[in-house]
Amino acid sequence: MEYIRQTIHSYKLYDIFTIPQSLRDKMVEVIILPIENIAEEESKREIQKGVKDFYDKTAKDWAETWYSDDTMLPLLKKFIGMFDATPRILDAGCGAGYESMRLANLGAEVVGIDISEESLNIARMENPNCRFELMDFKYIGDSLGVFDGIVSIGSIIHVENSDLQIVFDNFAGLTKSTGFLFIVFAEGDGYNEKKSIREIDGEKYNRATYHHLPERIIDVAHKAGFKYLDEWFIDEPFGQWRNFVFQKS
Numbered sequence: 001m002e003y004i005r006q007t008i009h010s011y012k013l014y015d016i017f018t019i020p021q022s023l024r025d026k027m028v029e030v031i032i033l034p035i036e037n038i039a040e041e042e043s044k045r046e047i048q049k050g051v052k053d054f055y056d057k058t059a060k061d062w063a064e065t066w067y068s069d070d071t072m073l074p075l076l077k078k079f080i081g082m083f084d085a086t087p088r089i090l091d092a093g094c095g096a097g098y099e100s101m102r103l104a105n106l107g108a109e110v111v112g113i114d115i116s117e118e119s120l121n122i123a124r125m126e127n128p129n130c131r132f133e134l135m136d137f138k139y140i141g142d143s144l145g146v147f148d149g150i151v152s153i154g155s156i157i158h159v160e161n162s163d164l165q166i167v168f169d170n171f172a173g174l175t176k177s178t179g180f181l182f183i184v185f186a187e188g189d190g191y192n193e194k195k196s197i198r199e200i201d202g203e204k205y206n207r208a209t210y211h212h213l214p215e216r217i218i219d220v221a222h223k224a225g226f227k228y229l230d231e232w233f234i235d236e237p238f239g240q241w242r243n244f245v246f247q248k249s
Ligand SMILES: C[S@@+](CC[C@H](N)C(=O)[O-])C[C@H]1O[C@@H](n2cnc3c(N)ncnc32)[C@H](O)[C@@H]1O
Pocket: 051, 052, 055, 066, 092, 093, 094, 095, 096, 099, 113, 114, 115, 116, 119, 135, 136, 137, 138, 152, 153, 154, 155, 158
């Protein structure tokens, strides 16, 4: 390509018709390709804002809706009921902390992690009795200690297939032997463009959303050391959401 570019440059513009046809055909490649690259770059630049930005921007809205919405409460009650004593629970992808609040109200000692600082600010303000840390569940270290159980509601929708195993391995690493994992995910297969792209106040966000096949979740969890126990249901139909319960084995 570089050779062709240099050859073309060696012709003067007014010589254009003296350029051999074969070389003129190549010019199309040389000129059009970079234009396509530029278009791709521009569209990437247009959607610079990702998952964290989206949840920072909408943290208050999530809090306003979900602090007063008890949809998940029956399942959280059931989960906390599985432990003999007061459990230490990790709320992975806790957002603004409303399910952390419910878990704490049910008697659990709660640690919440999230990548959205704005969400965590609300979580901390609303729940001084819980601990919240800015942390990506793809890169959890060992600073949090171990947990009797992990709850992750609607958060692995932001984990692509290639990262699922690392997330479940991290969860397993933090769970005591025979501890439990309650995970809520959206059923489907892969990147969901419709659910991902959002425009707020004239700015475009890509809250990269991935749906997962139930059998893949079970397989990845199994490889991480969790055995599948059950699926729980909320009375009302709740879209593509699936609520799976695992136990570390
Ligand atoms: C759909 S919201 C769910 C929030 C809350 N768990 C609920 O029940 O509504 C997804 C949350 O996952 C968080 N999140 C996304 N990717 C994450 C990651 N890699 N590590 C930690 N949190 C993440 C987002 O910031 C957001 O707060």
